[in-house]
Amino acid sequence: MAQRMIFTNATLYDGENDRQEGMSILVEGDRIVAVGRDIPAGADDRQIDLGGKCVMPGMTAGHWHGDYGGLRLAEVGKAYLGTQSPPAYLAAVAIENLGYALGSGITNAVGAGCSFDVDAALKMAMNDGRISGPRLRAGGLHINTTASENEPTSWWLPAPEREDGLQVVGAELFADGVDGMRKAIRHQLRRGVEVIKTFPSGGHGIDVDPTLRAFTREELATIVNTAHDRGAVVRGHAITKKSILESIELGMDIIDHGDEIDEEVIEAMVKAGTFYVPSMLFLRKLMPTGVMELARAAQLAPVKRSFEHMCKVMPLVAKAGVKVVPGDDFGLEFMMHGLGNYAEELEIYVDDCGIAAKEVLTWATRNGGLMMGRSDLGMVRAGYVADLVVVNGDPGKDISLLRNTDNLEMIVKDGKVHKDTLTAPARGQSVSARELAPA
Ligand SMILES: [Zn+2]
Structure with a gap:
Protein backbone atom coordinates (compact mmCIF):
# COMPACT_ATOMS: atom_id res chain seq x y z
CA MET A 1 0.00 0.00 0.00
CA ALA A 2 1.21 3.47 -0.84
CA GLN A 3 2.42 5.59 2.05
CA ARG A 4 -0.26 7.96 3.29
CA MET A 5 0.47 11.68 3.57
CA ILE A 6 -1.06 13.82 6.28
CA PHE A 7 -0.85 17.61 6.17
CA THR A 8 -1.39 19.13 9.60
CA ASN A 9 -1.82 22.66 10.94
CA ALA A 10 -3.09 23.88 7.56
CA THR A 11 -5.09 27.01 6.82
CA LEU A 12 -7.53 25.60 4.32
CA TYR A 13 -9.34 27.04 1.33
CA ASP A 14 -11.38 24.02 0.30
CA GLY A 15 -12.62 25.60 -2.95
CA GLU A 16 -15.93 26.77 -1.55
CA ASN A 17 -15.89 27.84 2.09
CA ASP A 18 -14.05 30.61 3.87
CA ARG A 19 -10.63 29.89 5.25
CA GLN A 20 -10.49 27.34 8.04
CA GLU A 21 -7.54 27.22 10.37
CA GLY A 22 -5.92 24.27 12.14
CA MET A 23 -7.00 21.71 9.57
CA SER A 24 -5.56 18.35 8.63
CA ILE A 25 -5.78 16.67 5.24
CA LEU A 26 -5.14 12.98 4.85
CA VAL A 27 -4.09 11.69 1.42
CA GLU A 28 -3.97 8.04 0.45
CA GLY A 29 -2.92 7.12 -3.06
CA ASP A 30 -4.45 9.66 -5.45
CA ARG A 31 -7.34 10.59 -3.12
CA ILE A 32 -8.07 12.87 -0.22
CA VAL A 33 -9.55 10.48 2.33
CA ALA A 34 -10.22 12.81 5.26
CA VAL A 35 -10.32 16.54 6.01
CA GLY A 36 -10.87 17.83 9.52
CA ARG A 37 -9.49 19.10 12.80
CA ASP A 38 -8.69 15.85 14.57
CA ILE A 39 -7.35 13.26 12.21
CA PRO A 40 -5.01 10.79 13.90
CA ALA A 41 -1.82 10.12 11.97
CA GLY A 42 -0.72 6.51 11.59
CA ALA A 43 2.82 5.47 12.51
CA ASP A 44 3.80 5.00 8.85
CA ASP A 45 2.14 8.17 7.55
CA ARG A 46 4.32 10.88 6.11
CA GLN A 47 3.43 13.85 8.28
CA ILE A 48 3.84 17.37 6.91
CA ASP A 49 3.33 20.16 9.44
CA LEU A 50 2.35 23.24 7.45
CA GLY A 51 2.75 25.60 10.40
CA GLY A 52 -0.40 27.52 9.44
CA LYS A 53 0.41 27.88 5.74
CA CYS A 54 -2.47 27.89 3.28
CA VAL A 55 -3.61 24.91 1.28
CA MET A 56 -5.93 25.23 -1.70
CA PRO A 57 -7.09 22.87 -4.44
CA GLY A 58 -5.19 22.75 -7.71
CA MET A 372 -13.68 19.14 -16.28
CA GLY A 373 -16.97 17.24 -16.22
CA ARG A 374 -16.27 15.46 -12.96
CA SER A 375 -17.51 15.69 -9.41
CA ASP A 376 -14.22 14.77 -7.70
CA LEU A 377 -11.97 17.62 -8.84
CA GLY A 378 -11.27 21.16 -7.67
CA MET A 379 -12.04 20.87 -3.96
CA VAL A 380 -10.26 19.74 -0.82
CA ARG A 381 -12.82 17.24 0.42
CA ALA A 382 -12.86 13.60 1.37
CA GLY A 383 -13.28 11.52 -1.77
CA TYR A 384 -11.82 14.14 -4.09
CA VAL A 385 -8.65 13.67 -6.11
CA ALA A 386 -5.61 14.89 -4.17
CA ASP A 387 -4.67 18.01 -6.17
CA LEU A 388 -3.24 20.42 -3.61
CA VAL A 389 -1.23 23.62 -3.58
CA VAL A 390 0.54 24.89 -0.46
CA VAL A 391 0.90 28.66 -0.58
CA ASN A 392 3.17 30.83 1.48
CA GLY A 393 0.78 33.68 2.33
CA ASP A 394 -3.00 33.98 2.02
CA PRO A 395 -4.21 33.91 -1.61
CA GLY A 396 -7.79 34.45 -0.40
CA LYS A 397 -6.68 37.90 0.74
CA ASP A 398 -3.98 38.63 -1.82
CA ILE A 399 -4.46 36.72 -5.04
CA SER A 400 -1.33 38.25 -6.58
CA LEU A 401 0.72 35.84 -4.43
CA LEU A 402 -0.04 33.24 -7.11
CA ARG A 403 1.95 35.26 -9.67
CA ASN A 404 5.22 34.30 -8.01
CA THR A 405 5.63 30.53 -8.03
CA ASP A 406 8.25 30.75 -5.27
CA ASN A 407 5.16 31.18 -3.08
CA LEU A 408 3.85 27.79 -4.23
CA GLU A 409 5.85 25.63 -1.87
CA MET A 410 4.17 22.34 -2.64
CA ILE A 411 2.23 21.22 -5.67
CA VAL A 412 0.55 17.83 -5.46
CA LYS A 413 -1.37 16.26 -8.32
CA ASP A 414 -3.10 12.87 -8.11
CA GLY A 415 -1.50 12.47 -4.68
CA LYS A 416 1.99 12.71 -6.20
CA VAL A 417 4.34 15.47 -5.15
CA HIS A 418 5.28 17.51 -8.22
CA LYS A 419 7.08 20.30 -6.39
CA ASP A 420 8.25 20.57 -2.82
CA THR A 421 10.41 23.43 -1.61
CA LEU A 422 8.76 23.23 1.81
CA THR A 423 10.17 20.01 3.21
CA ALA A 424 12.98 19.63 0.70
CA PRO A 425 14.16 23.18 0.02
CA ALA A 426 17.57 22.12 -1.21
CA ARG A 427 16.34 19.48 -3.59
CA GLY A 428 13.28 21.40 -4.73
CA GLN A 429 11.90 20.15 -8.00
CA SER A 430 14.31 17.24 -8.31
CA VAL A 431 12.07 15.36 -5.87
CA SER A 432 9.17 15.59 -8.28
CA ALA A 433 11.23 14.40 -11.22
CA ARG A 434 12.10 11.24 -9.33
CA GLU A 435 8.63 10.61 -8.02
CA LEU A 436 6.99 11.21 -11.38
CA ALA A 437 9.35 9.00 -13.37
CA PRO A 438 7.43 6.17 -15.04
CA ALA A 439 7.79 2.84 -13.27
ZN1 LIG B 1 -8.90 31.20 -27.49
Whole structure:
Protein backbone atom coordinates (compact mmCIF):
# COMPACT_ATOMS: atom_id res chain seq x y z
CA MET A 1 0.00 0.00 0.00
CA ALA A 2 1.21 3.47 -0.84
CA GLN A 3 2.42 5.59 2.05
CA ARG A 4 -0.26 7.96 3.29
CA MET A 5 0.47 11.68 3.57
CA ILE A 6 -1.06 13.82 6.28
CA PHE A 7 -0.85 17.61 6.17
CA THR A 8 -1.39 19.13 9.60
CA ASN A 9 -1.82 22.66 10.94
CA ALA A 10 -3.09 23.88 7.56
CA THR A 11 -5.09 27.01 6.82
CA LEU A 12 -7.53 25.60 4.32
CA TYR A 13 -9.34 27.04 1.33
CA ASP A 14 -11.38 24.02 0.30
CA GLY A 15 -12.62 25.60 -2.95
CA GLU A 16 -15.93 26.77 -1.55
CA ASN A 17 -15.89 27.84 2.09
CA ASP A 18 -14.05 30.61 3.87
CA ARG A 19 -10.63 29.89 5.25
CA GLN A 20 -10.49 27.34 8.04
CA GLU A 21 -7.54 27.22 10.37
CA GLY A 22 -5.92 24.27 12.14
CA MET A 23 -7.00 21.71 9.57
CA SER A 24 -5.56 18.35 8.63
CA ILE A 25 -5.78 16.67 5.24
CA LEU A 26 -5.14 12.98 4.85
CA VAL A 27 -4.09 11.69 1.42
CA GLU A 28 -3.97 8.04 0.45
CA GLY A 29 -2.92 7.12 -3.06
CA ASP A 30 -4.45 9.66 -5.45
CA ARG A 31 -7.34 10.59 -3.12
CA ILE A 32 -8.07 12.87 -0.22
CA VAL A 33 -9.55 10.48 2.33
CA ALA A 34 -10.22 12.81 5.26
CA VAL A 35 -10.32 16.54 6.01
CA GLY A 36 -10.87 17.83 9.52
CA ARG A 37 -9.49 19.10 12.80
CA ASP A 38 -8.69 15.85 14.57
CA ILE A 39 -7.35 13.26 12.21
CA PRO A 40 -5.01 10.79 13.90
CA ALA A 41 -1.82 10.12 11.97
CA GLY A 42 -0.72 6.51 11.59
CA ALA A 43 2.82 5.47 12.51
CA ASP A 44 3.80 5.00 8.85
CA ASP A 45 2.14 8.17 7.55
CA ARG A 46 4.32 10.88 6.11
CA GLN A 47 3.43 13.85 8.28
CA ILE A 48 3.84 17.37 6.91
CA ASP A 49 3.33 20.16 9.44
CA LEU A 50 2.35 23.24 7.45
CA GLY A 51 2.75 25.60 10.40
CA GLY A 52 -0.40 27.52 9.44
CA LYS A 53 0.41 27.88 5.74
CA CYS A 54 -2.47 27.89 3.28
CA VAL A 55 -3.61 24.91 1.28
CA MET A 56 -5.93 25.23 -1.70
CA PRO A 57 -7.09 22.87 -4.44
CA GLY A 58 -5.19 22.75 -7.71
CA MET A 59 -6.54 25.29 -10.20
CA THR A 60 -8.06 24.89 -13.66
CA ALA A 61 -7.04 26.69 -16.83
CA GLY A 62 -10.44 27.03 -18.44
CA HIS A 63 -9.28 28.13 -21.92
CA TRP A 64 -6.22 26.13 -22.89
CA HIS A 65 -4.26 26.61 -26.10
CA GLY A 66 -1.22 24.46 -25.37
CA ASP A 67 0.38 24.95 -28.76
CA TYR A 68 0.45 28.75 -28.70
CA GLY A 69 4.10 29.65 -28.26
CA GLY A 70 4.24 33.38 -28.91
CA LEU A 71 1.67 33.97 -31.66
CA ARG A 72 1.99 37.45 -33.09
CA LEU A 73 -1.34 39.22 -33.34
CA ALA A 74 -0.28 40.94 -36.56
CA GLU A 75 0.33 37.53 -38.17
CA VAL A 76 -2.95 35.94 -37.06
CA GLY A 77 -5.31 35.82 -40.02
CA LYS A 78 -2.61 35.89 -42.69
CA ALA A 79 -2.23 32.11 -42.81
CA TYR A 80 -4.18 29.25 -41.29
CA LEU A 81 -3.63 29.09 -37.56
CA GLY A 82 -1.40 26.15 -36.67
CA THR A 83 0.57 26.17 -39.89
CA GLN A 84 3.27 28.48 -38.51
CA SER A 85 5.39 25.52 -37.37
CA PRO A 86 5.49 21.78 -38.11
CA PRO A 87 3.27 19.55 -35.94
CA ALA A 88 6.09 18.10 -33.83
CA TYR A 89 7.35 21.59 -33.04
CA LEU A 90 3.87 22.62 -31.87
CA ALA A 91 3.74 19.51 -29.69
CA ALA A 92 7.07 20.54 -28.14
CA VAL A 93 5.61 23.98 -27.39
CA ALA A 94 2.61 22.33 -25.77
CA ILE A 95 4.76 20.03 -23.63
CA GLU A 96 6.72 23.04 -22.39
CA ASN A 97 3.47 24.89 -21.62
CA LEU A 98 1.94 21.96 -19.74
CA GLY A 99 4.98 22.12 -17.46
CA TYR A 100 4.49 25.85 -16.87
CA ALA A 101 0.84 25.30 -15.99
CA LEU A 102 1.46 22.51 -13.49
CA GLY A 103 4.32 24.52 -11.99
CA SER A 104 1.83 27.37 -11.54
CA GLY A 105 -0.49 25.20 -9.44
CA ILE A 106 -2.81 24.36 -12.33
CA THR A 107 -3.83 20.71 -12.21
CA ASN A 108 -6.64 20.81 -14.79
CA ALA A 109 -6.90 22.35 -18.25
CA VAL A 110 -9.90 22.50 -20.56
CA GLY A 111 -8.96 22.69 -24.23
CA ALA A 112 -10.12 25.70 -26.25
CA GLY A 113 -8.63 24.62 -29.57
CA CYS A 114 -5.35 23.17 -30.77
CA SER A 115 -3.63 22.26 -34.00
CA PHE A 116 -3.54 18.74 -35.36
CA ASP A 117 -4.23 16.42 -32.38
CA VAL A 118 -1.91 18.00 -29.85
CA ASP A 119 -4.23 17.85 -26.82
CA ALA A 120 -5.43 14.27 -27.36
CA ALA A 121 -1.92 13.00 -28.13
CA LEU A 122 -0.28 14.70 -25.15
CA LYS A 123 -3.06 13.50 -22.89
CA MET A 124 -2.05 9.96 -23.88
CA ALA A 125 1.58 10.75 -23.13
CA MET A 126 0.66 12.16 -19.70
CA ASN A 127 -1.50 9.14 -18.89
CA ASP A 128 1.49 6.94 -19.71
CA GLY A 129 3.72 9.00 -17.40
CA ARG A 130 6.03 10.18 -20.18
CA ILE A 131 5.43 13.88 -19.52
CA SER A 132 3.76 15.79 -16.71
CA GLY A 133 1.17 18.53 -16.78
CA PRO A 134 -2.39 19.32 -15.82
CA ARG A 135 -5.11 16.74 -16.42
CA LEU A 136 -6.48 17.65 -19.84
CA ARG A 137 -10.00 17.72 -21.17
CA ALA A 138 -8.83 17.64 -24.75
CA GLY A 139 -9.74 20.33 -27.23
CA GLY A 140 -9.37 20.04 -30.98
CA LEU A 141 -9.80 21.92 -34.21
CA HIS A 142 -11.87 25.08 -34.53
CA ILE A 143 -15.17 24.16 -36.15
CA ASN A 144 -15.94 26.75 -38.86
CA THR A 145 -18.09 27.27 -41.89
CA THR A 146 -16.52 28.18 -45.22
CA ALA A 147 -15.62 31.86 -45.52
CA SER A 148 -16.04 32.51 -41.79
CA GLU A 149 -13.68 34.63 -39.70
CA ASN A 150 -10.99 31.98 -39.25
CA GLU A 151 -10.27 31.88 -42.97
CA PRO A 152 -6.95 33.59 -43.63
CA THR A 153 -6.71 36.50 -45.98
CA SER A 154 -4.76 34.31 -48.41
CA TRP A 155 -7.83 32.78 -50.06
CA TRP A 156 -5.78 31.80 -53.10
CA LEU A 157 -4.07 29.18 -50.90
CA PRO A 158 -7.14 27.27 -49.75
CA ALA A 159 -7.21 24.37 -47.31
CA PRO A 160 -7.21 21.09 -49.22
CA GLU A 161 -10.64 19.58 -49.64
CA ARG A 162 -10.92 15.98 -48.52
CA GLU A 163 -13.06 13.37 -50.19
CA ASP A 164 -15.58 13.57 -47.36
CA GLY A 165 -16.00 17.30 -48.03
CA LEU A 166 -14.28 18.49 -44.86
CA GLN A 167 -11.38 20.91 -45.12
CA VAL A 168 -8.78 20.33 -42.41
CA VAL A 169 -5.66 22.42 -41.98
CA GLY A 170 -3.56 23.40 -38.93
CA ALA A 171 -6.00 24.32 -36.16
CA GLU A 172 -9.00 24.75 -38.46
CA LEU A 173 -11.77 22.57 -39.80
CA PHE A 174 -14.26 23.94 -42.35
CA ALA A 175 -17.56 22.29 -43.15
CA ASP A 176 -21.02 23.38 -44.27
CA GLY A 177 -24.58 22.35 -43.69
CA VAL A 178 -26.15 20.03 -41.16
CA ASP A 179 -24.55 16.91 -42.65
CA GLY A 180 -21.20 18.66 -42.83
CA MET A 181 -21.37 19.65 -39.16
CA ARG A 182 -22.32 16.15 -38.06
CA LYS A 183 -19.39 14.75 -40.02
CA ALA A 184 -17.04 17.43 -38.64
CA ILE A 185 -17.93 16.72 -35.03
CA ARG A 186 -17.66 12.96 -35.42
CA HIS A 187 -14.31 13.42 -37.17
CA GLN A 188 -13.15 15.24 -34.04
CA LEU A 189 -14.63 12.71 -31.62
CA ARG A 190 -12.86 9.92 -33.47
CA ARG A 191 -9.58 11.70 -32.77
CA GLY A 192 -10.05 11.95 -29.02
CA VAL A 193 -11.49 15.45 -28.79
CA GLU A 194 -13.65 15.99 -25.71
CA VAL A 195 -14.33 19.72 -26.01
CA ILE A 196 -15.58 20.99 -29.37
CA LYS A 197 -14.64 24.61 -30.10
CA THR A 198 -16.75 26.73 -32.37
CA PHE A 199 -17.44 30.38 -33.19
CA PRO A 200 -21.09 31.48 -33.00
CA SER A 201 -20.00 35.07 -33.60
CA GLY A 202 -16.87 36.99 -34.50
CA GLY A 203 -15.43 39.82 -32.44
CA HIS A 204 -13.62 40.10 -29.06
CA GLY A 205 -11.70 43.30 -29.10
CA ILE A 206 -12.68 44.03 -32.68
CA ASP A 207 -15.94 45.41 -34.03
CA VAL A 208 -18.40 42.87 -35.37
CA ASP A 209 -21.61 43.33 -37.33
CA PRO A 210 -24.25 41.71 -35.09
CA THR A 211 -26.55 40.98 -38.03
CA LEU A 212 -24.06 38.56 -39.63
CA ARG A 213 -24.13 34.84 -38.88
CA ALA A 214 -21.23 32.39 -39.04
CA PHE A 215 -23.54 29.37 -38.77
CA THR A 216 -27.19 28.77 -39.47
CA ARG A 217 -29.19 27.95 -36.38
CA GLU A 218 -29.53 24.38 -37.68
CA GLU A 219 -25.76 24.04 -38.09
CA LEU A 220 -25.14 25.24 -34.53
CA ALA A 221 -27.80 22.94 -33.11
CA THR A 222 -26.24 20.00 -34.99
CA ILE A 223 -22.80 20.76 -33.51
CA VAL A 224 -24.21 20.78 -29.97
CA ASN A 225 -26.43 17.73 -30.36
CA THR A 226 -23.85 15.59 -32.15
CA ALA A 227 -21.27 16.31 -29.45
CA HIS A 228 -23.71 15.70 -26.60
CA ASP A 229 -24.83 12.39 -28.14
CA ARG A 230 -21.31 11.09 -27.50
CA GLY A 231 -20.57 12.78 -24.18
CA ALA A 232 -18.48 15.66 -25.52
CA VAL A 233 -19.11 19.29 -24.63
CA VAL A 234 -19.19 22.37 -26.84
CA ARG A 235 -17.69 25.77 -26.22
CA GLY A 236 -18.48 28.83 -28.26
CA HIS A 237 -16.55 32.01 -28.98
CA ALA A 238 -19.65 34.21 -28.74
CA ILE A 239 -19.38 37.97 -28.48
CA THR A 240 -22.69 39.52 -29.53
CA LYS A 241 -25.60 39.27 -27.12
CA LYS A 242 -27.73 37.64 -29.78
CA SER A 243 -25.18 34.89 -30.42
CA ILE A 244 -24.62 34.25 -26.71
CA LEU A 245 -28.34 33.88 -26.02
CA GLU A 246 -28.87 31.61 -29.01
CA SER A 247 -25.89 29.44 -28.03
CA ILE A 248 -27.21 29.02 -24.49
CA GLU A 249 -30.67 28.23 -25.83
CA LEU A 250 -29.22 25.52 -28.08
CA GLY A 251 -27.46 23.93 -25.10
CA MET A 252 -23.88 25.09 -25.56
CA ASP A 253 -21.90 24.19 -22.45
CA ILE A 254 -19.28 26.95 -22.29
CA ILE A 255 -19.41 30.56 -23.46
CA ASP A 256 -16.01 32.09 -24.19
CA HIS A 257 -15.38 35.83 -23.90
CA GLY A 258 -19.05 36.87 -24.13
CA ASP A 259 -18.20 40.56 -24.36
CA GLU A 260 -21.84 41.67 -24.57
CA ILE A 261 -22.98 39.80 -21.48
CA ASP A 262 -25.73 41.57 -19.54
CA GLU A 263 -28.42 40.78 -17.00
CA GLU A 264 -30.56 38.88 -19.50
CA VAL A 265 -27.58 36.73 -20.49
CA ILE A 266 -26.65 36.16 -16.85
CA GLU A 267 -30.17 34.91 -16.13
CA ALA A 268 -30.02 32.53 -19.10
CA MET A 269 -26.61 31.23 -18.01
CA VAL A 270 -27.77 30.54 -14.48
CA LYS A 271 -30.90 28.80 -15.69
CA ALA A 272 -29.02 26.60 -18.16
CA GLY A 273 -25.96 26.04 -15.94
CA THR A 274 -23.66 27.41 -18.65
CA PHE A 275 -19.98 27.86 -17.85
CA TYR A 276 -18.57 31.31 -18.56
CA VAL A 277 -14.94 32.08 -19.40
CA PRO A 278 -14.64 35.90 -19.52
CA SER A 279 -10.91 35.81 -20.43
CA MET A 280 -10.46 39.48 -19.61
CA LEU A 281 -6.66 39.48 -19.67
CA PHE A 282 -6.61 39.63 -23.47
CA LEU A 283 -8.68 42.82 -23.42
CA ARG A 284 -6.75 44.24 -20.47
CA LYS A 285 -3.49 43.79 -22.36
CA LEU A 286 -4.88 45.71 -25.32
CA MET A 287 -6.19 48.62 -23.26
CA PRO A 288 -4.36 51.92 -23.59
CA THR A 289 -3.14 51.43 -20.03
CA GLY A 290 -2.11 47.83 -20.75
CA VAL A 291 1.51 46.81 -20.54
CA MET A 292 1.82 46.28 -24.28
CA GLU A 293 -0.39 49.07 -25.60
CA LEU A 294 -0.89 46.94 -28.67
CA ALA A 295 -4.32 48.05 -29.75
CA ARG A 296 -4.18 49.69 -33.10
CA ALA A 297 -6.26 52.83 -33.44
CA ALA A 298 -9.11 50.97 -35.15
CA GLN A 299 -9.29 48.42 -32.34
CA LEU A 300 -9.08 50.74 -29.41
CA ALA A 301 -12.79 51.59 -29.24
CA PRO A 302 -14.12 47.99 -29.19
CA VAL A 303 -11.42 46.89 -26.72
CA LYS A 304 -12.22 49.74 -24.35
CA ARG A 305 -15.97 49.23 -24.75
CA SER A 306 -15.77 45.51 -24.00
CA PHE A 307 -13.34 45.80 -21.12
CA GLU A 308 -15.15 48.61 -19.33
CA HIS A 309 -18.53 46.96 -19.87
CA MET A 310 -17.30 43.63 -18.51
CA CYS A 311 -15.74 45.30 -15.46
CA LYS A 312 -19.20 46.66 -14.64
CA VAL A 313 -21.05 43.40 -15.30
CA MET A 314 -18.72 40.91 -13.58
CA PRO A 315 -19.94 41.74 -10.03
CA LEU A 316 -23.48 40.87 -11.24
CA VAL A 317 -22.13 37.68 -12.78
CA ALA A 318 -20.56 36.77 -9.44
CA LYS A 319 -23.65 37.66 -7.44
CA ALA A 320 -25.91 35.58 -9.66
CA GLY A 321 -23.69 32.53 -9.19
CA VAL A 322 -22.72 32.00 -12.83
CA LYS A 323 -20.16 29.20 -13.12
CA VAL A 324 -17.19 31.39 -14.08
CA VAL A 325 -13.87 29.71 -14.83
CA PRO A 326 -10.68 31.69 -15.48
CA GLY A 327 -8.66 30.99 -18.62
CA ASP A 328 -7.43 33.00 -21.57
CA ASP A 329 -5.45 33.01 -24.81
CA PHE A 330 -2.09 32.46 -23.16
CA GLY A 331 0.64 31.94 -25.74
CA LEU A 332 -0.03 35.16 -27.62
CA GLU A 333 3.14 37.25 -27.85
CA PHE A 334 2.02 39.68 -25.15
CA MET A 335 0.60 37.13 -22.71
CA MET A 336 2.93 34.17 -22.83
CA HIS A 337 2.60 30.87 -21.08
CA GLY A 338 5.04 30.80 -18.16
CA LEU A 339 5.39 30.06 -14.45
CA GLY A 340 2.89 32.19 -12.53
CA ASN A 341 1.65 34.03 -15.62
CA TYR A 342 -1.86 32.56 -15.48
CA ALA A 343 -2.61 34.35 -12.21
CA GLU A 344 -2.33 37.74 -13.92
CA GLU A 345 -5.88 37.14 -15.18
CA LEU A 346 -7.11 36.40 -11.63
CA GLU A 347 -5.88 39.81 -10.48
CA ILE A 348 -8.15 41.54 -13.00
CA TYR A 349 -11.29 40.10 -11.45
CA VAL A 350 -10.14 41.37 -8.05
CA ASP A 351 -8.49 44.67 -8.98
CA ASP A 352 -10.54 45.86 -11.97
CA CYS A 353 -13.90 44.17 -11.31
CA GLY A 354 -13.96 44.33 -7.51
CA ILE A 355 -14.66 40.63 -6.89
CA ALA A 356 -13.40 39.17 -3.60
CA ALA A 357 -10.19 37.17 -4.01
CA LYS A 358 -11.78 34.22 -2.23
CA GLU A 359 -14.56 34.12 -4.81
CA VAL A 360 -12.05 34.19 -7.66
CA LEU A 361 -10.24 31.27 -6.01
CA THR A 362 -13.53 29.36 -6.07
CA TRP A 363 -13.87 30.10 -9.80
CA ALA A 364 -10.36 28.78 -10.43
CA THR A 365 -10.78 25.66 -8.28
CA ARG A 366 -14.29 24.33 -7.63
CA ASN A 367 -15.82 25.72 -10.83
CA GLY A 368 -12.83 24.54 -12.81
CA GLY A 369 -13.23 21.03 -11.44
CA LEU A 370 -16.87 21.04 -12.54
CA MET A 371 -15.84 22.24 -16.00
CA MET A 372 -13.68 19.14 -16.28
CA GLY A 373 -16.97 17.24 -16.22
CA ARG A 374 -16.27 15.46 -12.96
CA SER A 375 -17.51 15.69 -9.41
CA ASP A 376 -14.22 14.77 -7.70
CA LEU A 377 -11.97 17.62 -8.84
CA GLY A 378 -11.27 21.16 -7.67
CA MET A 379 -12.04 20.87 -3.96
CA VAL A 380 -10.26 19.74 -0.82
CA ARG A 381 -12.82 17.24 0.42
CA ALA A 382 -12.86 13.60 1.37
CA GLY A 383 -13.28 11.52 -1.77
CA TYR A 384 -11.82 14.14 -4.09
CA VAL A 385 -8.65 13.67 -6.11
CA ALA A 386 -5.61 14.89 -4.17
CA ASP A 387 -4.67 18.01 -6.17
CA LEU A 388 -3.24 20.42 -3.61
CA VAL A 389 -1.23 23.62 -3.58
CA VAL A 390 0.54 24.89 -0.46
CA VAL A 391 0.90 28.66 -0.58
CA ASN A 392 3.17 30.83 1.48
CA GLY A 393 0.78 33.68 2.33
CA ASP A 394 -3.00 33.98 2.02
CA PRO A 395 -4.21 33.91 -1.61
CA GLY A 396 -7.79 34.45 -0.40
CA LYS A 397 -6.68 37.90 0.74
CA ASP A 398 -3.98 38.63 -1.82
CA ILE A 399 -4.46 36.72 -5.04
CA SER A 400 -1.33 38.25 -6.58
CA LEU A 401 0.72 35.84 -4.43
CA LEU A 402 -0.04 33.24 -7.11
CA ARG A 403 1.95 35.26 -9.67
CA ASN A 404 5.22 34.30 -8.01
CA THR A 405 5.63 30.53 -8.03
CA ASP A 406 8.25 30.75 -5.27
CA ASN A 407 5.16 31.18 -3.08
CA LEU A 408 3.85 27.79 -4.23
CA GLU A 409 5.85 25.63 -1.87
CA MET A 410 4.17 22.34 -2.64
CA ILE A 411 2.23 21.22 -5.67
CA VAL A 412 0.55 17.83 -5.46
CA LYS A 413 -1.37 16.26 -8.32
CA ASP A 414 -3.10 12.87 -8.11
CA GLY A 415 -1.50 12.47 -4.68
CA LYS A 416 1.99 12.71 -6.20
CA VAL A 417 4.34 15.47 -5.15
CA HIS A 418 5.28 17.51 -8.22
CA LYS A 419 7.08 20.30 -6.39
CA ASP A 420 8.25 20.57 -2.82
CA THR A 421 10.41 23.43 -1.61
CA LEU A 422 8.76 23.23 1.81
CA THR A 423 10.17 20.01 3.21
CA ALA A 424 12.98 19.63 0.70
CA PRO A 425 14.16 23.18 0.02
CA ALA A 426 17.57 22.12 -1.21
CA ARG A 427 16.34 19.48 -3.59
CA GLY A 428 13.28 21.40 -4.73
CA GLN A 429 11.90 20.15 -8.00
CA SER A 430 14.31 17.24 -8.31
CA VAL A 431 12.07 15.36 -5.87
CA SER A 432 9.17 15.59 -8.28
CA ALA A 433 11.23 14.40 -11.22
CA ARG A 434 12.10 11.24 -9.33
CA GLU A 435 8.63 10.61 -8.02
CA LEU A 436 6.99 11.21 -11.38
CA ALA A 437 9.35 9.00 -13.37
CA PRO A 438 7.43 6.17 -15.04
CA ALA A 439 7.79 2.84 -13.27
ZN1 LIG B 1 -8.90 31.20 -27.49
